[in-house]
Amino acid sequence: MNDRPDAVELLRAVERFLERDVVPALDGVRQFHARVAANVVAMVAREIETEEAHLAAEWAGLAELLGDATPAPPGREAAQAGILARNRELVRRIRAGEADAGPWRERLLAHLERVSAARLEVTRPPRQRGGA
Amino acid sequence: MSAPAELSSAELSTRLVGFVARELGVPAERVRAASLRRLAGGASRELFAVDLETPEGALELVLRRDPPGRIGESDRGLEMRVLQAAAEAGVPVPRVHWGSSDPAVLGAPFFLMDRVEGETLARRLLRDPGFAQARRAMTRQLGAALARVHAVDVRRPELAALPGPPPGASPARAVVEQTAERARALALEPHPVLELMERWLLERVPASGPAALVHGDYRIGNVIFGPEGLRAILDWELAHVGDPLEDLGWLCVRTWRFGSDALPVGGIGTREELVAAYEEAGGRRVDREALRFWEACGNFRVAVVWLQQSRIFLDGKVPSVELASLGRRTAETEEELLRLLREEA
Numbered sequence: 001m002n003d004r005p006d007a008v009e010l011l012r013a014v015e016r017f018l019e020r021d022v023v024p025a026l027d028g029v030r031q032f033h034a035r036v037a038a039n040v041v042a043m044v045a046r047e048i049e050t051e052e053a054h055l056a057a058e059w060a061g062l063a064e065l066l067g068d069a070t071p072a073p074p075g076r077e078a079a080q081a082g083i084l085a086r087n088r089e090l091v092r093r094i095r096a097g098e099a100d101a102g103p104w105r106e107r108l109l110a111h112l113e114r115v116s117a118a119r120l121e122v123t124r125p126p127r128q129r130g131g132a
Numbered sequence: 133m134s135a136p137a138e139l140s141s142a143e144l145s146t147r148l149v150g151f152v153a154r155e156l157g158v159p160a161e162r163v164r165a166a167s168l169r170r171l172a173g174g175a176s177r178e179l180f181a182v183d184l185e186t187p188e189g190a191l192e193l194v195l196r197r198d199p200p201g202r203i204g205e206s207d208r209g210l211e212m213r214v215l216q217a218a219a220e221a222g223v224p225v226p227r228v229h230w231g232s233s234d235p236a237v238l239g240a241p242f243f244l245m246d247r248v249e250g251e252t253l254a255r256r257l258l259r260d261p262g263f264a265q266a267r268r269a270m271t272r273q274l275g276a277a278l279a280r281v282h283a284v285d286v287r288r289p290e291l292a293a294l295p296g297p298p299p300g301a302s303p304a305r306a307v308v309e310q311t312a313e314r315a316r317a318l319a320l321e322p323h324p325v326l327e328l329m330e331r332w333l334l335e336r337v338p339a340s341g342p343a344a345l346v347h348g349d350y351r352i353g354n355v356i357f358g359p360e361g362l363r364a365i366l367d368w369e370l371a372h373v374g375d376p377l378e379d380l381g382w383l384c385v386r387t388w389r390f391g392s393d394a395l396p397v398g399g400i401g402t403r404e405e406l407v408a409a410y411e412e413a414g415g416r417r418v419d420r421e422a423l424r425f426w427e428a429c430g431n432f433r434v435a436v437v438w439l440q441q442s443r444i445f446l447d448g449k450v451p452s453v454e455l456a457s458l459g460r461r462t463a464e465t466e467e468e469l470l471r472l473l474r475e476e477a
Binding site for chain 1: 322324328331452456473
């Protein structure tokens with residue numbers, strides 16, 4: 001399917017409509033919720049654009065940390081399920097004290113920082129408006 | 133027994149007038165409600181602005197009421213007594229007039245307090261040119277007011293119902309353990325950062341001095357201010373007995389800086405200013421390591437607040453776009469937790 005406008009282009013149209021037409025027409029709590037809705041739509045667009053790369057990077061980071069070089073399963077849902085299972089294993093090792101000190105802790109923190117930066121790329125508006 | 137029905141605005145107004153007339157000892161027709169309007173507020177309580185005309189003059193009040201049908205989950209009577217104790221200790225708070233825990237009066241426990249004029253929106257404080265003086269003054273004012281909160285004698289019998297850690301238990305450890313337990317109960321997915329933070333905190337539990345009255349949600353956003361600075365401390369419903377540093381640490385949590393991260397105290401001041409004002413106003417000497425623990429613990433608790441808000445949405449209880457979006461704020465709080473984990477001494 002190569003239909004245009006694609007999903008991201010459609011979402012950007014919805015975001016613009018919410019921001020330019022809906023938000024100014026409302027007030028109070030409904031205006032606030034319309035602004036939140038515009039941000040959510042923009043967030044979804046950014047997630048669609050970056051998800052494939054982010055899932056691949058997280059999988060690679062987890063593979064390196066857990067010493068398991070199995071290639072990522074094909075498909076978005078399988079990749080997500082695989083990452084979920086590997087993060088559960090990460091949590092098990094943290095609870096067992098394996099990350100309390102030493103080089104593995106350092107590698108773990110570096111991995112979590114990369115994942116955190118990827119999540120913020122999705123959730124944080126490109127222009128910082130300073131929150132609610 | 134069926135749940136109490138929501139009172140209509142007219143019915144609420146009539147019952148309120150009757151209640152106030154009884155408190156004043158005058159016939160109901162001598163009191164008139166000039167206006168009654170609902171104010172924006174959290175889900176845990178309802179707020180109304182009420183203007184009354186009475187034989188003693190006009191009263192501009194705020195009615196704070198539990199949502200009907202949620203009786204027993206909070207205690208407005210206790211909150212009212214905490215406000216009164218804080219006022220006696222010199223904390224700037226709205227004056228409490230009357231209240232009742234009897235749900236028959238207004239459908240749920242409630243109290244009435246003075247309406248303090250001013251602003252509550254953090255964004256205005258941080259960005260509007262008209263609040264430049266307030267921005268300069270408020271860190272010290274918040275520190276000094278907190279010293280007075282913590283000077284309240286929690287052994288007073290009217291405060292006996294305040295929740296607190298079990299006797300002999302460390303309040304710091306209790307907060308970490310409760311927060312971690314809630315995180316595990318709420319999270320639908322694994323959170324390695326929260327697991328690391330829990331262990332970091334448990335290794336650094338500071339010794340606590342004598343237990344004090346803790347406000348429990350002391351931050352920009354829960355105060356009224358004017359162009360000149362702090363006017364009143366609000367939202368005492370999470371007050372409890374604990375370590376006073378909990379309030380100082382919470383005030384430094386990243387979320388309450390609203391993007392102005394260069395100034396850790398609510399985006400308007402430094403930790404040094406806050407601590408100096410607190411100690412000068414009679415607060416106990418602040419151990420910096422312990423403050424760092426409580427600030428980290430505050431950020432840890434915020435992460436759990438996001439999890440909780442998103443669960444309310446995910447479980448289908450409240451289909452709000454705001455609650456839905458709050459789930460993703462975990463990302464920025466975990467970024468802050470990672471920064472704190474890297475700072476370790």
